[in-house]
Amino acid sequence: MIDHVYFLLDDSKDRVRIGTTHNLLDRLFTHLNSAVGRRWTVLGVIEGGVAREKEIHALFAHLRLDRESSRGNPVPGASDEWFRNTPELRSWITDNTKLAPCNSGKEEEFQFRNLS
Numbered sequence: 001m002i003d004h005v006y007f008l009l010d011d012s013k014d015r016v017r018i019g020t021t022h023n024l025l026d027r028l029f030t031h032l033n034s035a036v037g038r039r040w041t042v043l044g045v046i047e048g049g050v051a052r053e054k055e056i057h058a059l060f061a062h063l064r065l066d067r068e069s070s071r072g073n074p075v076p077g078a079s080d081e082w083f084r085n086t087p088e089l090r091s092w093i094t095d096n097t098k099l100a101p102c103n104s105g106k107e108e109e110f111q112f113r114n115l116s
Contacts, residue, residue, distance in 0.1 A: 003049035005056060007093050009041040014085045015065055016043065020053040043090070044097030060089055
């Protein structure tokens with residue numbers, strides 16, 4: 001099984017999650033199905049595991065958001081997989097994403113289109 005790095009936009013908080021998974025479809029559906037009260041958009045995915053994810057996190061460290069406590073307050077210095085949704089980050093995702101999801105809303109119809 002191929003590892004992937006995924007990029008999810010949380011429109012409700014204007015932030016992007018950069019994460020990694022061994023099972024892409026399960027991970028994406030877990031996020032998308034848990035998005036009660038949120039609007040999440042899959043911006044894209046690329047092949048790569050934890051090492052690739054760490055490279056991307058380091059590249060955008062200046063955009064990293066502090067982790068929120070259970071009360072919604074920022075916890076300074078506590079890093080997470082969330083980054084500010086900026087033109088710089090979105091441009092990088094557009095330029096570097098090899099695959100993008102095409103989803104009609106039904107799991108069995110979730111497909112990927114090759115952008116290369």
